[in-house]
Amino acid sequence: MWRNEYLIYLLLVLGILSISQCSPKLSYHQISNRQTLEQFASESNVSKKFKACADPLSYAPYDHLLHPTRTIRINVHFMNSRSKEHNFNGEDGKKYMKNLINVANDKLSRNPKMNLPIGNNTDNLSPQYKYKLWPIDGENDGYMYHYDDELCFFVNKGRNKNNYNRDVINKYAIGTDSILNIFVMPHHPDSLAKGYKASSTGIALGTSLKLAGLCENREKPWKYSTLLNHEVGHIFGLRHSWYKNDGCDDTPVHPNCWQPNDTEKCKDPVSNNMMDYNNSQMAITPCQLGKIHKTFAGINNELRGLVVPDWCQLDKSEVIRINNNDVWSGALDLSYNVIVSSGSSLEIKCRVSMPKGSSITVEPGAKLILDHCKLHNDCGDEWDGIKIIHSKQDSAYVEYHGDVLIENVREINLN
Ligand SMILES: [Zn+2]
Incomplete structure (x- = not known):
């Protein structure tokens, strides 16, 4: 009997010891x-x-868990005269801009290697941002048409220059705290009559953007997709990159040639950076992407509101x-x-x-x-x-x- 009690006691002690050794x-x-x-x-x-916290490179999207793809909300306003003869109308405009936005997103995602400087090792990162058309329920489908003889035209030269004027934005932009409003505007017919060229051009103003020359030139929409990417780059803080003072060491100074030619100035290769004027406008450097993502992360920056808060x-x-x-x-x-x-x-x-x-x-x-x-x-x-x-x-x-x-x-x- 005594032996049994001793055995039970021994087993109990061993049991407690083994539990205490296994538990973490x-x-x-x-x-x-x-x-x-x-x-x-x-x-x-x-x-x-x-x-x-200031260095743009600290924001370059190397790690996709830290920098998931951000979505920028956009909408489109087609400005036209009351005669409806100066811009896209109805389904034509929607089809054109839908195609342009799709190609712009596709070109962004490709981000090829930088051409300059020759022999560079600059990383070509996934940009980690894209645009999404943002309708407002019950109000619009993301595409709006306005007929306004006074405000519909874009003039970027001469006495009536209005490219920096915000009147059209103040009158027609909606949801400017959360949507990037894109205005597709015709050049002024009076200017065009005086031999002024209907260039494809744009200007970034706060959380809105004016684009001109799209309808007059009737080019395929993909031709202007990089104009959109370039102008959105300006909105989120990028400067022209052929200059020295663009705030990025990975964008070299160069003569800003549209394409290579036989001259010494524009010999092959020329820049393919998004923020230069060239026939590619597709490469974005880590510093440039860092600047854009730094703007997204700017807690007091009004532009942060344009990004879907995923x-x-x-x-x-x-x-x-x-x-x-x-x-x-x-x-x-x-x-x-x-x-x-x-x-x-x-x-x-x-x-x-x-x-x-x-x-x-x-x-x-x-x-x-x-x-x-x-x-x-x-x-x-x-x-x-x-x-x-x-x-x-x-x-x-x-x-x-x-x-x-x-x-x-x-x-x-x-x-
Ligand atoms: Zn520019």
């Missing part, structure tokens, strides 16, 4: 605000590197898993959960918007460095904050420098 003994904490940051992270004084919903089909020592030096609007893996580190230097219900998990043995950054939800919702996991052997390590803002976090009990 993890503990969880949540960093949800400044107070819990100070409680669970350590402060370190490192001054912020100048320009950390970052508001948590997409569980992917996870951003950090397996190296990564640094995020540009502002980001994420759609996914983030996990910093054991043995890896992530340093965040700017603003990051996290989708509703998402979190940044720091595994045992991983390190998260918050450097003068802001973590928040840009959509008026709440996210689940930073989850730190300690194991018996290893701790998750969070370090912060200077002003770190953690906002819009829902407090949850992780244990």
Whole structure:
């Protein structure tokens, strides 16, 4: 009898021992605000590197989980005189612009290698943005026709020059805080009568764009697709790139030749960059794409409103898993959960918007460095904050420098 009791006792002790050895003994904490940051992270004084969030290259879309394809909402206004004789009418206009927009999106997505400088190694990244026609329910199908003798014409030279005038935009543009309004305008017939050429041209004005010469020239729509891409480039902050002062080191200075010819000035190859005047206008450099994505990420920039805010919903089909020592030096609007893996580190230097219900998990043995950054939800919702996991052997390590803002976090009990 005594032997049996002893055996049961022995089995019980062995059982408890084996359970305690198999269980991972993890503990969880949540960093949800400044107070819990100070409680669970350590402060370190490192001054912020100048320009950390300003450099366009910090926004170049190398990683498609950090930079998913953005959609720019657009609509189209056909301006015409009351006689209806100066521009596309009815289905013709829709068909023409639909084709032009499709080709423009296709050409954007192709982004070929830069021709210049000769022998360059400039990356040709996927641009990660596109246009989408944006009808307003019950009001329009995205294409609008206006008959206005006073405001319908475009004049870019001479006494009556009106290309910078915004009257037509102020009168007819709709939803300008969320839609890029494109005005397809005819050149003025009086100017044309004086020998002025009906050039295909455009001008970017705030969140709207005027295009002229499309109807007069009756070229195939694909011919003007790169004009649209060029002008939208201007809207989102790109300058002409044959000059030195365009803010990008990967766009060389050159004579801006339309195509190669026998002259010394325009010998083969000439530029194929989107922001020059040439017969290709298709190449966009990492710096140029960075500038565009930096504008998308500009929290106080009115142009950000033109982009569909896909970052508001948590997409569980992917996870951003950090397996190296990564640094995020540009502002980001994420759609996914983030996990910093054991043995890896992530340093965040700017603003990051996290989708509703998402979190940044720091595994045992991983390190998260918050450097003068802001973590928040840009959509008026709440996210689940930073989850730190300690194991018996290893701790998750969070370090912060200077002003770190953690906002819009829902407090949850992780244990
Ligand atoms: Zn231009």
